[in-house]
Amino acid sequence: MSSLIERAERAADVAGRHAEAVDKGGRFPHEAIAACKEARLLSAMIPVEFGGEGASMSDIAEVCAILGQKCASAAMVFAMHQIKASSLIWHGREAPWHQNFMRRVSAEQLLLGSATTEGGIGGDLRSSLCAIEAEGEVFKLTKEGCCISYGLQSDAILITARRAPDSPPSDQVMAILTKDQYTLDLTMPWDSLGMRGTCSDIFTFSAKAPAEQILPSSFADIAAQSMLGAAHLLWGSLWYGLAADAVARAQAFVRAEAKKRPGFQSPGHLRLAEVSNMLQAMRANVQQGLDRFEKAHQGGDDLASMGFVVAMNQIKTAASRAAVDICNHALLITGIWGYRNNTPYSVGRHMRDALSSQVMISNDRILSNVSNMLLMHRVETRLVG
Amino acid sequence: MREKIYRLLAEHGRLPVDAASLGHDQDLYAAGLTSFAAVQLMLALEDEFDVEFPERMLNRRSFASVDAIAACLEELTVGKAA
Numbered sequence: 001m002s003s004l005i006e007r008a009e010r011a012a013d014v015a016g017r018h019a020e021a022v023d024k025g026g027r028f029p030h031e032a033i034a035a036c037k038e039a040r041l042l043s044a045m046i047p048v049e050f051g052g053e054g055a056s057m058s059d060i061a062e063v064c065a066i067l068g069q070k071c072a073s074a075a076m077v078f079a080m081h082q083i084k085a086s087s088l089i090w091h092g093r094e095a096p097w098h099q100n101f102m103r104r105v106s107a108e109q110l111l112l113g114s115a116t117t118e119g120g121i122g123g124d125l126r127s128s129l130c131a132i133e134a135e136g137e138v139f140k141l142t143k144e145g146c147c148i149s150y151g152l153q154s155d156a157i158l159i160t161a162r163r164a165p166d167s168p169p170s171d172q173v174m175a176i177l178t179k180d181q182y183t184l185d186l187t188m189p190w191d192s193l194g195m196r197g198t199c200s201d202i203f204t205f206s207a208k209a210p211a212e213q214i215l216p217s218s219f220a221d222i223a224a225q226s227m228l229g230a231a232h233l234l235w236g237s238l239w240y241g242l243a244a245d246a247v248a249r250a251q252a253f254v255r256a257e258a259k260k261r262p263g264f265q266s267p268g269h270l271r272l273a274e275v276s277n278m279l280q281a282m283r284a285n286v287q288q289g290l291d292r293f294e295k296a297h298q299g300g301d302d303l304a305s306m307g308f309v310v311a312m313n314q315i316k317t318a319a320s321r322a323a324v325d326i327c328n329h330a331l332l333i334t335g336i337w338g339y340r341n342n343t344p345y346s347v348g349r350h351m352r353d354a355l356s357s358q359v360m361i362s363n364d365r366i367l368s369n370v371s372n373m374l375l376m377h378r379v380e381t382r383l384v385g
Numbered sequence: 386m387r388e389k390i391y392r393l394l395a396e397h398g399r400l401p402v403d404a405a406s407l408g409h410d411q412d413l414y415a416a417g418l419t420s421f422a423a424v425q426l427m428l429a430l431e432d433e434f435d436v437e438f439p440e441r442m443l444n445r446r447s448f449a450s451v452d453a454i455a456a457c458l459e460e461l462t463v464g465k466a467a
Contacts, residue, residue, distance in 0.1 A: 126419070126420070167415075169417070170419050171414075171416075171417065218415070220414050220445075224445065304444040304445050305443060306440075369421070372420075373424060375428055376424055378440055
């Protein structure tokens with residue numbers, strides 16, 4: 001089998017060929033995801049003993065960046081799948097049902113979706129209204145108003161709920177349900193400014209399944225130990241890919257201009273240097289986060305610390321702001337040629353896709369949580385460590 | 386010390402249950418303590434016991450139960466009049 005990066009590049013080529021159709025049609029990037037399945041990318045992070053290849057979070061981040069350069073919607077679907085896979089891998093590896101399910105994800109290249117939001121709680125994923133209703137060996141669950149990206153295309157969905165009908169809203173668990181075990185009633189289809197291919201429809205989710213499909217860890221631990229870091233780092237990585245492609249287009253524009261008018265320096269030349277600077281800072285931010293995440297997962301106390309939560313959250317807010325600013329800069333450089341949708345320098349889709357980064361888990365909500373933690377957590381004054 | 390912790394937990398913990406009904410070793414997060422309220426509780430504890438929680442104590446385990454909080458405070462108040 002060729003390397004993970006080579007396979008990711010092949011899938012990204014497919015994603016790129018269909019990116020415009022996905023964006024214009026607001027449809028699922030099924031060619032790109034089929035290519036990811038063909039290249040066995042969906043099981044890349046699953047441990048070798050369960051049929052995957054044991055790729056690290058940094059390996060997966062690189063794949064997200066590669067896909068993000070060609071089609072941000074496809075990259076986001078891939079990233080969200082891997083975020084769910086990380087919860088399955090780190091919190092299900094001791095449980096027989098989940099071990100077997102990892103083997104199925106590998107063998108059948110199952111696409112994992114996520115149902116962590118709910119109507120009536122304002123997007124706070126650490127709070128649930130719906131509850132697991134146990135009936136002997138099985139449980140029932142109905143969740144209303146939940147946004148499930150690519151819900152209709154998912155092969156299984158990881159969903160949060162209160163542990164029991166008498167549990168407080170923050171005492172949550174996460175269950176994995178396969179397509180044959182749930183029904184989805186569409187209440188509001190996805191029609192958005194950007195990221196039009198993620199198909200983040202709103203549904204009422206109803207399911208019945210064996211209780212052994214509930215992950216053994218509490219969702220509080222799952223959120224803190226795998227989901228928070230994986231989500232912010234993989235999103236940051238695909239936004240990096242998106243931003244890097246916008247800069248590449250701006251650079252191509254400036255080079256073409258320089259060839260046409262030798263010796264002439266337009267304001268775009270200077271802006272190119274500026275935006276390359278911004279891209280470098282964004283890259284360093286995400287890379288440093290990946291390093292900290294990998295180190296924290298090798299053991300020690302960092303994973304449970306407030307400092308880790310603050311760092312992962314701030315990587316998200318900084319990367320999302322950088323993505324928007326960088327795309328806007330690329331637009332200033334390419335001018336009307338970048339604003340048009342039908343030139344080699346078009347960055348309109350990049351800009352629209354990048355804007356989603358500020359609202360998917362709203363930066364304002366994250367900043368508000370971080371500001372509370374900063375009442376206790378001391379800012380880092382050491383530079384190297 | 387535990388009496389004061391229970392009082393501050395009731396005042397700042399925003400729990401959906403009566404703080405006094407919780408056992409010393411009961412999981413506060415499972416009882417409904419949110420990360421937001423945990424920070425508010427930490428500030429109140431610092432104020433009440435005149436201590437500062439060092440960075441190494443700022444994790445979920447340190448505030449997971451009344452016993453865990455008491456253990457942190459005991460370590461920080463060694464040598465001080467409690």
